[in-house]
Each structure stands twice: as C-alpha cells, then as structure tokens.
Amino acid sequence: MNILVCVKRVPQTGGRIVLTADGQEIDTKFLGFTISPHEECGVEEAVRIIEAGGGSSAVLTLGPAAAEEQLRDAMALGIDRAILLETDGSEWDPMSTAAAIVDAVRTQEAANGPFDLIVFGNESADSGGFQVGIRVAVALGRPVVSGLKGLTMGSGSVTARRESAGGGWETYELTLPAVVGVKEGINLPRYPSVPGRLRARKKEVERVAVGATASRAALAAGSATGAPIGPVKVVLRLPEAQGSEVEILGRGAEAAPAVVDMLQRIGVLGS
Amino acid sequence: MSGPIVVLVEHAAGEPDRVSLETLAFARGLANALGGATVEALLFGDAGAGVGASLGAHGAATAHVVADARLAGAYAPGAWGATLGELATTRGAAAVLAPGSDRGAEVLAHAAARLGLPLAANVLSVTPGASWSVTRQRWAGSLLEDATLDAPIRLMSMAPHAVAVDERAGSAPAMVAPFAPNVGDADLVVRVTGHEPPAKGSISLTDAKVVVGGGRGVGSSDAFAELEELAELLGAAVGVSRVVTSNGWRPHTQQIGQTGQRIAPDLYIACGISGAIQHIVGCKSAKRILAINTDAESPIMGIADYAVIGDLHTIVPAISAEIRRRA
Ligand SMILES: Cc1cc2nc3c(=O)[nH]c(=O)nc-3n(C[C@H](O)[C@H](O)[C@H](O)COP(=O)(O)OP(=O)(O)OC[C@H]3O[C@@H](n4cnc5c(N)ncnc54)[C@H](O)[C@@H]3O)c2cc1C
Ligand SMILES: Nc1ncnc2c1ncn2[C@@H]1O[C@H](COP(=O)(O)O)[C@@H](O)[C@H]1O
Numbered sequence: 001m002n003i004l005v006c007v008k009r010v011p012q013t014g015g016r017i018v019l020t021a022d023g024q025e026i027d028t029k030f031l032g033f034t035i036s037p038h039e040e041c042g043v044e045e046a047v048r049i050i051e052a053g054g055g056s057s058a059v060l061t062l063g064p065a066a067a068e069e070q071l072r073d074a075m076a077l078g079i080d081r082a083i084l085l086e087t088d089g090s091e092w093d094p095m096s097t098a099a100a101i102v103d104a105v106r107t108q109e110a111a112n113g114p115f116d117l118i119v120f121g122n123e124s125a126d127s128g129g130f131q132v133g134i135r136v137a138v139a140l141g142r143p144v145v146s147g148l149k150g151l152t153m154g155s156g157s158v159t160a161r162r163e164s165a166g167g168g169w170e171t172y173e174l175t176l177p178a179v180v181g182v183k184e185g186i187n188l189p190r191y192p193s194v195p196g197r198l199r200a201r202k203k204e205v206e207r208v209a210v211g212a213t214a215s216r217a218a219l220a221a222g223s224a225t226g227a228p229i230g231p232v233k234v235v236l237r238l239p240e241a242q243g244s245e246v247e248i249l250g251r252g253a254e255a256a257p258a259v260v261d262m263l264q265r266i267g268v269l270g271s
Numbered sequence: 272m273s274g275p276i277v278v279l280v281e282h283a284a285g286e287p288d289r290v291s292l293e294t295l296a297f298a299r300g301l302a303n304a305l306g307g308a309t310v311e312a313l314l315f316g317d318a319g320a321g322v323g324a325s326l327g328a329h330g331a332a333t334a335h336v337v338a339d340a341r342l343a344g345a346y347a348p349g350a351w352g353a354t355l356g357e358l359a360t361t362r363g364a365a366a367v368l369a370p371g372s373d374r375g376a377e378v379l380a381h382a383a384a385r386l387g388l389p390l391a392a393n394v395l396s397v398t399p400g401a402s403w404s405v406t407r408q409r410w411a412g413s414l415l416e417d418a419t420l421d422a423p424i425r426l427m428s429m430a431p432h433a434v435a436v437d438e439r440a441g442s443a444p445a446m447v448a449p450f451a452p453n454v455g456d457a458d459l460v461v462r463v464t465g466h467e468p469p470a471k472g473s474i475s476l477t478d479a480k481v482v483v484g485g486g487r488g489v490g491s492s493d494a495f496a497e498l499e500e501l502a503e504l505l506g507a508a509v510g511v512s513r514v515v516t517s518n519g520w521r522p523h524t525q526q527i528g529q530t531g532q533r534i535a536p537d538l539y540i541a542c543g544i545s546g547a548i549q550h551i552v553g554c555k556s557a558k559r560i561l562a563i564n565t566d567a568e569s570p571i572m573g574i575a576d577y578a579v580i581g582d583l584h585t586i587v588p589a590i591s592a593e594i595r596r597r598a
Contacts, residue, residue: 005517008335013410013413013548013549014547014548014570015545015547015548015549015570016548016570017413017548026414026446037513037529037530038530042296062408065453066380077449081470094389094390095389098384110489115426122335123376123392125410125476125529126409126410126411126528127409128375128392128393128408128410128411129390129392129542130379130380130382130392130393130428131375131383131384131390131392134377134380134381134384135380135383135384137384138349138384139384139387141360141457142511143349143461144348144349144461145348145377145461145462146348146376146377146380147373149379153419153533154319155544162373163373164466165281165283165288165374166283166469167370167468167475168466168467168468168469169466169467170346170463170465170466170467171463171464171465171466171467172461172462172464173464174461175460183530184523184526184530184531185516185523185526185530185531188382188516188517188519189517189521227558228388228389228421228422229389229425230389230390230391230419230420230421230422231391231405231407231416231418231419231420232418232419232420232421233416233417233418234404234416234417234419235416235417236409236414236416236417237414237415237416237417238414238415239413239414239415241573242555242574243350243573243574244560244574244575244576245576246304246562246573246576246577246578247576247577247578248567248577248578248579248580249561249578249579250579250583251546251579251580252579252580252581252585252586253581253585253586253588253589254589255579255581255586255589256586256590256592256593257593259561259579259586259590259593260590260593260594260597263538263594264423266537266538266559267537268480268481268505268537268538269505269594
C-alpha cells in the first residue's frame with residue numbers, strides 16, 4: 001500500500017485575527033503555524049493504514065520554504081517521506097494548486113509506483129475552497145468522496161463512511177487507486193514521540209520549485225494562456241464585530257442564585 | 272440579455288431544504304442585478320417533479336428534473352456534478368449556484384473540475400459587471416475575502432444563511448422539464464451503497480435549546496460529570512472545545528466550531544472556554560451566551576451576554592444545587 005497525504009500550512013490563529021496593513025493576509029508576526037485539522041487527521045489515518053497493512057506513506061504540501069516545518073511534523077507522526085512544492089510564498093488559487101499537485105503526483109508515480117490512496121482534507125482551514133482534492137481526482141480519473149469520517153481498507157478497495165445530512169451514516173465503496181477527503185473526528189491523532197521528532201528532523205525533504213505567481217494561469221489551463229482562474233483575492237476583511245455588553249452576574253459559587261434568576265428570566269428554566 | 276442562473280436544489284421527504292431555498296433567493300437577487308435573467312432549478316430523485324413545481328414561489332421559472340434511472344436512487348457525487356455542468360453548458364448559464372452543504376459543495380466542485388472553471392465557495396454577496404466581484408467566507412466565516420470571479424460560467428456555493436428564504440419571489444408554478452444527462456458509467460462508480468440510521472435517544476447538539484460547553488478549564492474527562500449534571504437539569508446537550516477532543520476527554524461528535532458542529536441554541540453556557548475564533552464561529556448563532564471563566568479578560572467575554580468569574584468546579588455544582596433547591 002502506497003499513500004500520499006496532502007496538507008496545507010496555516011497560521012494558528014487565536015482569540016482574534018489581525019490582518020496586515022494592506023489587507024492581503026493574516027498578520028502572523030505573533031503566530032505559530034500548523035497543519036489544517038482535517039489534514040492532521042488525514043496524516044494519522046495514513047500512518048494507521050500503513051502500520052496495519054504495510055507499505056509506504058508520503059506527505060506533500062505546496063507552500064513557502066517554511067512549510068517544511070509542517071512536513072516534518074507529519075513525519076514525526078510516522079509518515080515516511082515528504083515532498084515540498086515550493087512557492088514564492090504568495091497564495092495560490094485552488095485550480096493552480098490542484099494542477100501543481102497533479103503534476104507532482106504523475107512525477108512521483110513515474111519514479112516510485114502508483115499511490116493506492118491520496119488523502120486530502122475536506123477543506124483547507126484558511127481558504128476553505130472545498131475543491132482541491134476533487135479537482136486532483138477528476139484530473140487523474142480516480143474515484144473520490146469527500147467529508148469522510150471512516151475508512152476501512154479492503155483488498156483493492158476502500159469502504160468510506162460519512163455522516164448523512166438527516167442524521168445517521170452513508171457508506172461508499174471505492175476501487176483503488178482512489179482519492180478521499182477526510183474530516184476531523186475520523187480518528188484522534190497521536191502526539192509525536194521524541195524519537196519520532198528526532199527521526200523526522202534528519203529526514204530528507206524533496207523540494208520541487210513550482211515557480212512564482214505568473215506561471216499559475218498557464219499551469220491551471222494545462223497549456224493555454226488567458227484561461228479563467230480564481231477566485232482572485234482582492235482584499236481580506238474582518239466581519240463586523242458581534243460585540244455585546246457582558247453582564248457580570250457575580251464571582252464564584254455566590255453567583256449561583258443570580259445565574260438561576262437569569263435562567264428563569266430568559267425562560268430556559270421554569271419558575 | 273444574460274443566460275439563466277442554474278441552482279442545485281436539494282430536497283428530502285418531499286420538501287426542498289432550507290439552504291437550497293436561500294440559494295434560490297440569492298439567485299433571484301443576482302438575476303435582478305443582471306437585468307432580468309431567469310432562475311432555473313436542478314433536482315435529482317424521484318420526488319423531484321413535485322418539489323420542482325413548488326419552486327415557482329421561490330422565483331424559479333423552470334425546474335429541470337433529472338430523468339435517468341441510473342441517477343434516480345442513490346446519491347452519486349461525480350454523476351451529479353457532471354449533470355450540473357452539462358445543464359449549465361446546454362442552457363448557456365451565466366452562473367451556477369449550489370447550497371454550501373456537504374453535498375452542494377461536493378457536487379459543485381465536481382462540476383467545476385469537469386468544466387475546467389474556477390469555483391468560489393461560501394459566497395455571501397456578488398456584484399456582476401464587466402468583472403464579477405464576490406465576497407466569500409474564509410476560516411469558516413471568521414474572515415471575509417473580496418475577490419473577482421471571471422469565467423464564462425461563474426460557479427458559486429452559498430454560505431448558509433447569507434440571505435433569507437423568499438417565498439414571494441414568484442407566483443406561477445415552475446415549469447417542470449425532464450433533463451436526460453449524458454453521464455457516462457465512469458461518473459457513476461462512486462455512489463452511496465449503504466445507510467446506517469441515526470442513534471436514537473440522545474439530544475442532538477445542533478437541535479438543543481440549551482448547550483453546556485466545556486473547554487480546557489474543565490481539566491479532565493472525569494470532571495465533565497459536573498457539566499453533565501447541569502445539562503441533565505436543563506435538558507441540555509453537552510458540547511466541547513477542540514482542546515477537549517484532542518485530549519480524548521470527549522468524542523469529536525461533541526466538538527463545537529470550525530471543524531466541529533455549528534450550534535444555535537437559546538443559551539450556550541461556555542465553561543472554561545477561552546473563546547478562540549475557531550470556537551466562536553460554531554456558537555455565534557446562540558441567542559445568549561453565559562461564560563464561566565477564571566479570567567475576566569478572556570476573549571469569550573467579548574461575545575458573552577452574561578458571565579460568572581471564578582472556578583467552574585465550584586460554580587457549576589453551585590448552579591446545579593440552586594436549581595435543585597428551587598425545584
Ligand atoms: C484551523 C483550526 C480549526 C480549529 N477548530 C476548532 C473547533 O472546531 N473548535 C474549537 O473549540 N477549537 C478549534 N480550534 C482550536 C482553537 O484555536 C483553540 O485552541 C481552542 O478552541 C481552545 O480551547 P479552550 O478554550 O478549551 O482552551 P483554552 O484556550 O486553553 O482556554 C481555556 C480557558 O479556560 C479558563 N479556565 C481554566 N481553568 C478554569 C477553571 N478552573 N474554571 C473556569 N475557567 C477556567 C481559562 O481562563 C481559559 O479562558 C481550531 C484551531 C485551528 C487552528
Ligand atoms: N497548498 C496546498 N498544499 C497541499 N495540499 C493542499 C493545499 N491546498 C489545499 N490542499 C489540500 O486540498 C484540501 C482542500 O483544500 P481547499 O480546496 O482549499 O478547501 C486541503 O484540505 C488539503 O488536503
């Protein structure tokens with residue numbers, strides 16, 4: 001079994017988001033970075049499948065040189081090798097991202113044999129485009145399902161489970177090679193061990209330069225220039241604050257009667 | 272004049288779903304902005320014809336109902352996406368809209384991939400023109416992006432609840448037209464092959480009138496007994512922050528936030544939760560929020576209506592005791 005997981009480096013935002021003065025990105029001066037949560041579970045799922053059935057796993061990201069940190073995080077959890085599609089740091093649109101990943105998959109597969117499974121997150125945490133994995137699957141002509149919270153490997157196939165809109169679960173049967181989009185909750189990712197971290201630090205990261213912004217349209221179109229791409233970011237904005245005046249009902253256990261008065265007043269508790 | 276706006280409409284048990292109706296209302300607004308384009312719905316499934324006709328009230332002129340036995344039964348994302356793309360192309364659509372549900376987002380991405388066109392997800396507003404401007408949600412709505420979307424057909428999924436349902440957008444029933452897509456067998460290989468019914472009995476987090484939420488401040492899996500007790504007294508569901516699920520204290524099904532559930536109760540009681548932006552996007556639709564926190568400066572205070580400052584381990588049991596005392 002050969003598995004590829006695609007992850008994205010995103011800022012670890014906290015209590016509130018601060019934008020850069022030009023409104024082009026989140027101000028990350030005081031922030032760390034992480035792997036999108038859905039994809040972190042994708043990493044864990046890949047490691048578990050390989051632990052159970054044998055084989056090899058790889059992690060791939062398209063991002064700045066610093067995204068090496070997220071690749072090493074994934075290797076610390078047990079992923080065997082890493083590929084960095086290195087950009088100049090500018091944000092790529094989903095079509096161009098998918099096109100670059102498709103190119104990389106073809107190159108990797110020509111050298112190392114096919115990936116039985118390519119794992120994506122359901123959506124990236126920062127951009128939330130809900131599309132890169134599906135675009136890659138369609139371009140490669142492989143079956144794909146998104147939103148998954150359960151994978152069971154069979155021989156030559158995978159059974160996938162996802163929550164139905166009306167409650168309950170629906171299942172899908174995918175013939176390998178296949179592509180899946182997973183959600184957080186599919187598993188509980190392990191914490192990296194110290195030896196895992198040390199091993200990950202020494203591993204090679206394969207770097208592929210994917211060029212600067214100007215080449216993206218051509219990439220997305222496969223060849224022709226002037227092809228539609230997008231959405232093309234103009235500016236980021238914070239939504240209007242939903243600020244409310246907070247009424248302090250008290251401190252410590254003595255506040256309990258005031259709390260219950262409030263519960264009765266707003267009608268969630270009968271009086 | 273501009274081509275029509277094609278809208279994917281989901282339905283269950285003979286009823287269109289709410290976010291699809293919002294999407295139709297959004298489409299009507301866009302149609303007006305385009306100087307009078309028509310709105311045309313696409314429906315799958317055997318009940319599609321009946322539901323389709325009723326969409327006239329929501330401003331749909333035509334309801335295209337997929338007439339293909341292979342597509343009538345189980346949901347098949349690729350085949351639905353191929354069908355949507357084909358309809359949009361044959362109709363010369365100016366735009367294609369889908370509800371920002373799991374299925375809506377997935378089907379639209381399949382259509383976009385097959386058409387080789389860009390797609391904007393979770394759109395809140397759109398201004399057509401020589402270049403189309405869209406505002407869309409990022410970070411599950413804690414950040415907005417103004418962008419341009421230029422393509423022969425503009426594909427957009429709608430952020431849920433961006434606009435209200437409009438039941439007076441039209442008076443005549445929609446004309447029901449069968450649509451026979453040219454879907455190949457390859458698009459049909461991925462489809463729902465089985466269903467498991469929901470577990471009975473428990474209060475669903477998304478429907479609960481009151482939710483008692485616990486975060487890192489709860490401290491351990493065992494200490495959740497205090498929150499359970501209060502929830503029981505209030506007929507509430509228990510929800511948690513991501514720190515709690517990451518620590519394995521509670522199952523992920525109870526997580527509220529960007530990568531968990533979105534709740535809209537009458538009251539959300541946030542205990543030992545700091546109010547990180549990714550948590551807030553999951554609970555900001557609560558009518559009222561009561562925060563219980565040792566830190567009066569915690570970001571949760573910025574959106575809470577009521578607060579008690581102090582240790583939740585003494586405050587929560589005291590509230591439960593007071594409710595019992597008055598019962
Ligand atoms: C992409 C992404 C997606 C995410 N998705 C989600 C999501 O879906 N849901 C989610 O919740 N988080 C999500 N997060 C994580 C989020 O950023 C925060 O890390 C998390 O919400 C913090 O959880 P918390 O409030 O329980 O913990 P903390 O931030 O550590 O806050 C603990 C709070 O408890 C208070 N406290 C401590 N002890 C006590 C006590 N004895 N009594 C009363 N108060 C006490 C403290 O003052 C503090 O305010 C996501 C993060 C990222 C990067
Ligand atoms: N820059 C990237 N590098 C690697 N994988 C990515 C990148 N962007 C998106 N993906 C993958 O595609 C999924 C869907 O992303 P999106 O379409 O942006 O919501 C993510 O969860 C990742 O698995």
